[in-house]
Amino acid sequence: MNARKLKAWRAQHAPMLEAASEAVRTRRPYSPFSDELADYDRAQVEQGESRFRRLLDAPLHTTPQVSTEPDQRWAGSERSPYGFDLGIRYRVEDFSQLASRAEVAKRKWQQLNIELRCALLCEVIARLQDDTFLFAQVGMHTSGHGLFMGFHANAVHAQARALESVAHVLAVAREMSCQFEAPMMERQGSCQRLSRQFATMPVGLSLVYAGQVVPTWGAYPGLFASLAAGCPVVVIGHDQAVLPMALTVKVLKAACAQVGVPHDIVNLFHSNDPAAYRQAALHPDVRLIDYMGGAEFGSWLRQHAWQARVMTQQSAQTPVFLHSTSDYDGMLENLAFGLCSFSAQLCTSPQTLYVLPEGIRVVDGVVSVAQFERDLVERVEQVLARFPCARELLGALVAPQSLAEIRACESARFARVLRHAETVHDPDYPHACIVTPSLIAVREGFASSVEHYGREIRGPVSFLVQPPDLRALLAELRTIGQHHGALGLGLYTVDAGVEHAMRQVSQEMGALLSINFCKNFYISQCAVFTDIHGGGTGAAANVTYGAPDYYHARLRMTEQRKLL
Structure with missing residues (x-):
């Protein structure tokens, strides 16, 4: 040696x-x-x-x-x-x-x-x-x-x-x-x-x-x-x-x-x-x-x-609750980029967006759910337009069945499609499957559809869900963490009570909670040496x-x- x-x-x-x-x-x-x-x-x-x-x-x-x-x-x-x-x-x-x-x-x-x-x-x-x-x-x-x-x-x-x-x-x-x-x-013996x-x-x-x-x-x-x-x-x-x-x-x-x-x-x-x-x-x-x-x-x-000793980190999705914000534009920017980046194929990419029926509180009032839907779709289009070469932002789908799964979600009874996923032709790689984000609003009365959107769907699809109140939202998050798996959890709020409640549920879920991430530091990012990855509880990870x-x-x- x-x-x-x-x-x-x-x-x-x-x-x-x-x-x-x-x-x-x-x-x-x-x-x-x-x-x-x-x-x-x-x-x-x-x-x-x-x-x-x-x-x-x-x-x-x-x-x-x-x-x-x-x-x-x-x-x-x-x-x-x-x-x-x-x-x-x-x-x-x-x-x-x-x-x-x-x-x-x-x-x-x-x-x-x-x-x-x-x-x-x-x-x-x-x-x-x-x-x-x-x-x-x-x-x-x-x-x-x-x-x-x-x-x-x-x-x-x-x-x-x-x-x-x-x-x-x-x-x-x-x-x-x-x-x-x-x-x-030793007893009375010598030392x-x-x-x-x-x-x-x-x-x-x-x-x-x-x-x-x-x-x-x-x-x-x-x-x-x-x-x-x-x-x-x-x-x-x-x-x-x-x-x-x-x-x-x-x-x-x-x-x-x-x-x-x-x-x-x-x-x-x-x-x-x-x-x-x-x-x-x-x-x-x-x-x-x-x-x-x-x-x-x-x-x-x-x-x-x-x-x-078996240590696993497996299928998971990242829910995000949009309650209130002091930087509405920065929040939109962060979400839109996260939905596009690498075609949202990371388990830490935002997948399920929760907004209460009363909308999102902002500095000068309230943004209605309908307005938020329009704003998010518009911001996704703006983010896509910044990249002349779409693959640099979107990458390519790794699972051949992903696009079919997204189409199935878009045609499901619970779905009101805000933006259809679109395939993008890349002249350098004509056989690549490059797809833009699909945004789907879950129709009212389809609470059982959590079985569809609560699981990880690897690909650029996200769901906008309106729970009736905060209590129902927290209960659904616990269900997702326990039965489907969540490694990350996003929150936008200026309300200390809401923040406290989400801190509690994130610890129960074993999910990394990211609060008020705006502009260019994304919920999907995990900084080495400081952030942990995997909560060791629930369906997503035991380590x-x-x-x-x-x-x-x-x-x-x-x-x-x-x-x-």
């Missing part, structure tokens, strides 16, 4: 890790890398695209030593949401063999002290930052991002999320580790001295299932937290978003190989048999499972993978990114005593 190189990395990345550790301690926002495109050279953007193109229609090797075994099997079926096959193939291996190799690699990995493990992972994060615009392109063509969205969600913000996990695990390990000597008096040593050990093999919408942002917290804790990791990418996780595993393996750490500490598991992904979760060596994705598979994992338990779960405490 190249201890000199590891120590050099520790010294090189110490300022970044110290800043991250301080941010973790204080919960203050911290951005290790700029998220402004203007701060990067245009040539980097172009190189990212050319590097992505070179990956197409070829096998992708994640290991540093490319083997050419004659019986190797390869598979891959990714298709860009912008309308072409990637043609990238990944090695198919037996999961039991990966688990066995991981167990061997773990013995050497956990022998590294936590400081050196974190140094190696910081080096990996720095290399991922060098690959930012490759990952931005990959985000476009596996997750339907626009370039700016890919730059943020699949690159710099995901890298920050990785560093956040490393800093958290380092803090937990330091907290749980100590060594001291102390006197011990003796006892040494005690408390240390941490990894809990075991970690399995990380990545989603499609924000694969790196969603998977990096579990991946880097487990590795920092000393756990070996097997990564399973979404079948349409394998590439971002394969590239991440490749960077991790290359750094490990460079310093003599067994690169089997992390592996990619890919199969052409979907049942193999369920069987992997049931392997007796798997002790941790991180999952971000749809509710069906998340529920299956929690019901069947009893040998592992919280950024909460202590998320990191403690990967370590166990050990004690050794010696009579001196």
